[in-house]
Amino acid sequence: MMILIAEFFVVILKVLWAFVTAGFRWVVRPKEKSVAGQVCVITGAGSGLGRLFAKEFARRRAILVLWDINSQSNEETAEMVRQIYHELDTPITKDGPVGGVEEVPPFQPQVYTYVCDVGKREHVYATADKVRRDVGNVDILINNAGRGLRTPPPGVP
């Protein structure tokens, strides 16, 4: 019986501690990792979450490589990314290794688009080769493509 009561208090204390640490992190936000100038591949970038990811990474000055099976919607996302790049004309800095502020080279906004069906292995390898030749090494991959709320099942227009 005593063990049960002790365990109950331990659980209550752990829950309270989780609330305290969560509240602290909410007030004192952890430092964001900079993705400025990093090459970021986003699959399924033509709509929904992929498009939102692309816009967020553009605001953070990443170099974007957008893949989608649908060329038209992918180009629309690229246009939105270019618009965001266009609005970002302030010089950039990023946090240095010891908390100082370090100047980084001027940002060269770049967005690349590729039509790729991620369901086809050969297509993925061929597109990855093209990206390596056109852009270089990839730093971040957001493998988001799939059937979401807006992608109809095969055969359905």
Ligand SMILES: NC(=O)c1ccc[n+]([C@@H]2O[C@H](COP(=O)([O-])OP(=O)(O)OC[C@H]3O[C@@H](n4cnc5c(N)ncnc54)[C@H](O)[C@@H]3O)[C@@H](O)[C@H]2O)c1
């Ligand atoms: N939206 C949600 O609530 C939700 C919830 C859980 C999981 N997801 C997953 O998140 C991902 C994105 O969801 P969403 O709602 O943004 O979807 P969405 O339908 O809005 O967008 C999916 C995008 O992926 C592309 N795509 C589909 N099949 C592809 C393929 N074989 N190759 C390349 N591109 C392809 C589509 O053209 C489209 O642009 C999906 O994988 C989905 O399963 C979404």
